[in-house]
Amino acid sequence: xxxxxxxxxxxxxxxxxxxxxxxxAALLTTLLGVVKVAIISGGGYPQFQTQVVAHLPQDDRxxxxxxxxxxxxxxxQYNGDWQLLYAENFTDAEKATIxxxxxxxxxxxxxxxxxxxxxxxxxxxxxxxxxxxxxxxPLDAKEKWDPDFAKRKAIKASLDTMLPNFSVNMGGTTxxxxxxxxxxxxxxIRKLRDILGIAISxxxxxxxxxxxxxxxxxxxxxxxxxxxxxxxDETKRVIETVVACLTE
Numbered sequence: 692x693x694x695x696x697x698x699x700x701x702x703x704x705x706x707x708x709x710x711x712x713x714x715x716a717a718l719l720t721t722l723l724g725v726v727k728v729a730i731i732s733g734g735g736y737p738q739f740q741t742q743v744v745a746h747l748p749q750d751d752r753x754x755x756x757x758x759x760x761x762x763x764x765x766x767x768q769y770n771g772d773w774q775l776l777y778a779e780n781f782t783d784a785e786k787a788t789i790x791x792x793x794x795x796x797x798x799x800x801x802x803x804x805x806x807x808x809x810x811x812x813x814x815x816x817x818x819x820x821x822x823x824x825x826x827x828x829p830l831d832a833k834e835k836w837d838p839d840f841a842k843r844k845a846i847k848a849s850l851d852t853m854l855p856n857f858s859v860n861m862g863g864t865t866x867x868x869x870x871x872x873x874x875x876x877x878x879x880i881r882k883l884r885d886i887l888g889i890a891i892s893x894x895x896x897x898x899x900x901x902x903x904x905x906x907x908x909x910x911x912x913x914x915x916x917x918x919x920x921x922x923x924d925e926t927k928r929v930i931e932t933v934v935a936c937l938t939e
Contacts, residue, residue, distance in 0.1 A: 695889045696722065696933060697880065697915070699898035699907050700732030701863045703926050705742055706830050708734070708863075715923060716746040718930045723747075725937045727887065729757040731879045733862035733906055735815045736760045736767065744773075757887065762860070762906055763879020764817035764870050766886065776886065779874045780817045789819045789854060789869050796849040797821065802842045808832075817874070821846075823865040833864040840904070843867055847904060862906035877909035891915050897929055 701707045704715060711719070722728055730739060739758050747753065753769040760767070766776040781789070793812055797803055807825035823842070824833055837843055843861045850859045850867065858870045876896075884891050894915040898907030901919045911917050920926045 692937060693726065693895050693916070693933070694893040695727045695729060695883065695887065695895075696930075697729045697731060697883065697894055697896045697910075698926070699876075699900065700730055700734055700739070700742060702899035703897060703920055703923065704730070705923055707833055707865075708738065708742070708826075709830065710742050711746050712923075713746075715927060718927055718934075719743070720747055720752065721934055722930055723752040723755050725934060727755045727757070727889070729759060729879075729883055731759040731763045731876050731910075733762050733818065733820060733860075733866060733868040734760055735813075735818075736765065739767075740773075757883060759879040759882070761815045761818035761820075762862070762868055762870050762874070763876050763882065764874050766879070766882055768886075777882075778817050779871050781819070781871065785857075785871075786814060786819060789857065790814075792850055792853040793819065793821050793867075793869070796846050796853060797823075799849060800842070800846050802846065804836070817870065819869045821867045821869075822863075828865065830864075836865050840902075844904060858909075860906035860908070861904055862900060868906050875909040876907060877913045880910055880913045880915055895933070897926055 698704050705711045739760055758767040764779040767773045809825035809827040811822055811825050813820045813826055847859055856872055858872055858875045860868050862868050891914045896910040896915045897918045899920050900907040901917055
């Protein structure tokens, strides 16, 4: 029997930068009653709180929920309140290098857009995230911009050359995440193993970007069982199946 179910957030538990719906909240609450749960996503910690935690019962069940924002570069656990266990932050020099490379790669790609909503490059401390349409772009515009990932694959290919000492992965609907080398979702899964004392073979990872270049893809190399989903509705069916297996 599996002991830990690990989820991506955007595109897996909820649409990009949107809160989980009532059905997902109920399913996650039920799941927390039978197994430990973790969320690893490119989003920042405030996003985790507004998208997920605020919609769950504020009780001791949260002790079985681990939050790993910015692709596992940070780790939060609940013990009456949320406590930060580690943060793999960039230096100022590293940030400047990454931001400069992002600006050059996007300009050279020809994929810059006329209208954006908010900043397109966000410093999340332990991760620099490029969002093509801006941090506050409406979901319908984001879903139309790069549905087959072709634009971001081209930008990522340039960044891989320009930033050989960093990890570059695609996430969400319009974003590219840059972290320290080797600090990605596989790193987060190994941290879950070390901190929770749960073998990776006892974990299931659920995500919508488990393809090469996707920010869930590093999870495939860890030994965890990986389940690719299309969207939150498919994730709901996965949760129902897991709950049924764990409570039968």
